[in-house]
Amino acid sequence: MKGWNGKVLEIDLTTQTHKSYxxxxxxxxxxxxxxxxxxxxxxxxxxxxxxxxSPENVLIITNGPLxxxxxxxxxxxxxxxxSPLTGTVLDANSGGFWGxxxxxxxxDVLIVRGKSQKPxxxxxxxxxxxxxxxxxxxxxxxxxLTEKLGQNNNKRNVLCIGPAGENLSRIxxxxxxxxxxxxxxxxGAVMGSKNLKAIVxxxxxxxxxxxxxxFKFMLYETRKLLAASPLTSQALPEFGTVVLMNIMNNxxxxxxxxxxxxxxxxxxxxxxxxxxEKYLVKNAACWACPIGCTRISKxxxxxxxxxxxxxxxxxxxxxxxxxxxxxxxxxxxxxDLGLDTISAGSTIACAMELSEKGYLDSDLRFGRADLLARxxxxxxxxxxxxxxMADGSLRLATKYxxxxxxxxxxxxxxxxxxxxxxxxxxxxxxxxNRGGCHMRGNMVGLEVLGLPKLIDRFQVQGKxxxxxxxxxxxxxxxxLVVCKFTNMGVADEYFARVLSAxxxxxxxxxxxxxxxxxxxxxxxxxxLREGFTAKDxxxxxxxxxxxxxxxxxxxxxVKLEPMLKEYYRGRGWDEYGVPKPEKLEALGLANL
Amino acid sequence: MPNIKLFAxxxxxxxxxxxxxxxxxxxxxxxxxxxxxxxxxxxxxxxxQIRPHVxxxxxxxxxxxxxxxxxxxxxxxxxxxxxxGQGEYL
Numbered sequence: 001m002k003g004w005n006g007k008v009l010e011i012d013l014t015t016q017t018h019k020s021y022x023x024x025x026x027x028x029x030x031x032x033x034x035x036x037x038x039x040x041x042x043x044x045x046x047x048x049x050x051x052x053x054s055p056e057n058v059l060i061i062t063n064g065p066l067x068x069x070x071x072x073x074x075x076x077x078x079x080x081x082x083s084p085l086t087g088t089v090l091d092a093n094s095g096g097f098w099g100x101x102x103x104x105x106x107x108d109v110l111i112v113r114g115k116s117q118k119p120x121x122x123x124x125x126x127x128x129x130x131x132x133x134x135x136x137x138x139x140x141x142x143x144x145l146t147e148k149l150g151q152n153n154n155k156r157n158v159l160c161i162g163p164a165g166e167n168l169s170r171i172x173x174x175x176x177x178x179x180x181x182x183x184x185x186x187x188g189a190v191m192g193s194k195n196l197k198a199i200v201x202x203x204x205x206x207x208x209x210x211x212x213x214x215f216k217f218m219l220y221e222t223r224k225l226l227a228a229s230p231l232t233s234q235a236l237p238e239f240g241t242v243v244l245m246n247i248m249n250n251x252x253x254x255x256x257x258x259x260x261x262x263x264x265x266x267x268x269x270x271x272x273x274x275x276x277e278k279y280l281v282k283n284a285a286c287w288a289c290p291i292g293c294t295r296i297s298k299x300x301x302x303x304x305x306x307x308x309x310x311x312x313x314x315x316x317x318x319x320x321x322x323x324x325x326x327x328x329x330x331x332x333x334x335x336d337l338g339l340d341t342i343s344a345g346s347t348i349a350c351a352m353e354l355s356e357k358g359y360l361d362s363d364l365r366f367g368r369a370d371l372l373a374r375x376x377x378x379x380x381x382x383x384x385x386x387x388x389m390a391d392g393s394l395r396l397a398t399k400y401x402x403x404x405x406x407x408x409x410x411x412x413x414x415x416x417x418x419x420x421x422x423x424x425x426x427x428x429x430x431x432x433n434r435g436g437c438h439m440r441g442n443m444v445g446l447e448v449l450g451l452p453k454l455i456d457r458f459q460v461q462g463k464x465x466x467x468x469x470x471x472x473x474x475x476x477x478x479x480l481v482v483c484k485f486t487n488m489g490v491a492d493e494y495f496a497r498v499l500s501a502x503x504x505x506x507x508x509x510x511x512x513x514x515x516x517x518x519x520x521x522x523x524x525x526x527x528l529r530e531g532f533t534a535k536d537x538x539x540x541x542x543x544x545x546x547x548x549x550x551x552x553x554x555x556x557x558v559k560l561e562p563m564l565k566e567y568y569r570g571r572g573w574d575e576y577g578v579p580k581p582e583k584l585e586a587l588g589l590a591n592l
Numbered sequence: 593m594p595n596i597k598l599f600a601x602x603x604x605x606x607x608x609x610x611x612x613x614x615x616x617x618x619x620x621x622x623x624x625x626x627x628x629x630x631x632x633x634x635x636x637x638x639x640x641q642i643r644p645h646v647x648x649x650x651x652x653x654x655x656x657x658x659x660x661x662x663x664x665x666x667x668x669x670x671x672x673x674x675x676x677g678q679g680e681y682l
Contacts, residue, residue: 230645230672230673231673234601234672234673235600235601235672235673238600238601239600243600246599246600246671247599247647247671250597250649250652250669250671251649251652251653252652272600273599273600273603448647449645449647450644450645450647451645454654454656551652552649552651552652552653553652
């Protein structure tokens with residue numbers, strides 16, 4: 001079988017030892033790579049008795065059979081662990097160059113166990129591993145560290161944590177290639193808990209491709225498909241992901257001031273149009289990506305990648321802030337400190353509401369752009385109120401007696417889309433295996449953008465079937481691992497053909513969504529084993545009971561219960577949200 | 593006259609973010625808009641119809657019927673195609 005390298009590198013930081021062994025190819029064929037393979041390995045390695053921040057938790061880094069082949073966006077890698085933020089299974093994936101370079105070292109999987117006594121960093125050069133003392137690097141921020149360790153996009157790539165990860169912030173990201181992030185769910189804290197500061201990769205091994213001629217034609221065909229899609233050829237390169245700001249605001253589904261409203265009067269000032277006109281320096285792209293959605297923006301104080309839509313929303317509309325330079329600057333600061341921007345912004349918004357309502361004694365108020373940078377610094381270094389905010393909004397709001405003010409599911413903060421104006425998005429959030437997340441399916445495409453066809457965003461009956469399909473597709477794409485934006489121009493079934501050409505295994509129509517369904521059910525089993533139940537498939541009371549009083553979503557709440565019942569049935573789960581034995585049998589999961 | 597809001601690349605084409613245009617229905621307003629800014633035709637129309645994936649909303653709700661009557665209290669928002677094409681060329 002081609003595509004995969006067929007090798008796992010396992011490192012024990014406690015004993016400073018390592019071993020390399022063959023990848024279980026039957027497992028690889030079933031779960032492909034990335035998120036799927038990571039979840040399958042985590043199932044065996046980390047049980048319910050393990051504290052996410054203890055040495056017994058593991059950090060699993062996976063690429064996929066397409067990674068590094070040169071297929072469009074085949075640059076990504078996935079980090080899998082038990083989340084310190086949610087306690088659920090977690091995977092977070094990231095683009096840039098690091099994933100491609102890791103594949104070139106000759107491995108498909110890196111498993112990091114235990115805890116080093118002293119800070120350490122790892123260097124993997126063409127299958128050779130070296131442990132380095134990181135005592136002098138501990139405390140360094142991401143940008144300086146990345147440069148110091150010799151980042152060179154196509155030759156040597158740095159993955160690391162910043163102060164937030166060192167200080168075990170449960171919303172700490174793992175950063176790579178300076179400004180890319182495996183951000184959500186706190187993987188940076190897991191790395192910090194192991195005293196692991198960085199992993200540097202350098203390789204020269206090219207993955208083998210089974211049918212080079214077919215693959216070459218697919219590269220050509222995919223380039224054409226991406227060029228034919230207005231999103232991947234025009235909107236994303238021209239305006240970046242922030243193009244969504246005005247659209248979501250226009251339809252009344254832009255969460256505002258900790259989800260107290262669904263439209264933000266300052267949306268125009270923080271829109272993609274504004275960013276492009278006043279702050280854009282140039283576009284940039286990840287390795288092997290023709291889309292180039294990355295924006296290099298500049299203010300008087302900073303110049304760097306981003307901000308993406310979710311970041312601009314989290315520190316913008318969600319905090320009532322319409323100051324775009326302040327948002328650009330706090331985005332850069334989060335990257336340098338190694339923090340998840342969605343959770344950081346939304347946790348600040350939660351603190352703002354707690355303060356405005358008198359539950360928390362602080363000077364935080366909606367609209368206070370001047371306090372954003374201080375908050376983020378305090379979170380990363382666990383200073384003052386930042387010590388409490390560093391663990392996310394649910395722990396903060398619970399401490400001050402109002403957990404209902406945390407806008408999260410299973411403890412993970414939501415992104416920008418207010419589900420009262422998008423019923424499918426509400427079901428997606430409630431059932432997401434890693435908590436409130438927009439990357440577990442793309443209901444924005446269906447309910448807002450009309451991709452591939454527009455469906456009624458307020459429709460309840462029958463909505464679950466769309467959610468299930470998109471969750472499965474999303475899990476499949478995350479297992480390849482490629483960028484989800486490719487799916488805006490390339491149909492998911494096309495990936496089966498690419499996978500067949502690369503690996504030599506015949507993946508047929510339907511096989512990719514079947515892989516996705518298998519991964520989704522495995523993640524569900526993991527969470528059930530951790531003690532999660534159907535009661536956790538829910539949303540904050542605000543979204544279920546408080547309807548917006550103005551705007552296009554006026555009068556709507558998320559009608560979760562009927563959608564959830566339909567969803568469980570559609571998934572082949574029982575009324576308690578447990579996969580039925582026949583479903584597990586059909587997916588090849590009966591032995592778990 | 594309904595208020596028209598234009599977004600993304602449509603602003604560059606017309607040189608404006610917002611304008612008012614006479615018309616009794618959404619379709620009439622769009623026709624008048626294209627008459628006033630002929631370069632918009634390539635962005636909004638295909639064979640005389642609204643191009644697939646152009647997003648038009650009236651007061652934040654999708655304008656699925658171009659015969660929908662509009663008044664001067666209504667706000668029409670127009671976004672260029674920012675999604676589409678999936679699977680159409682396979």
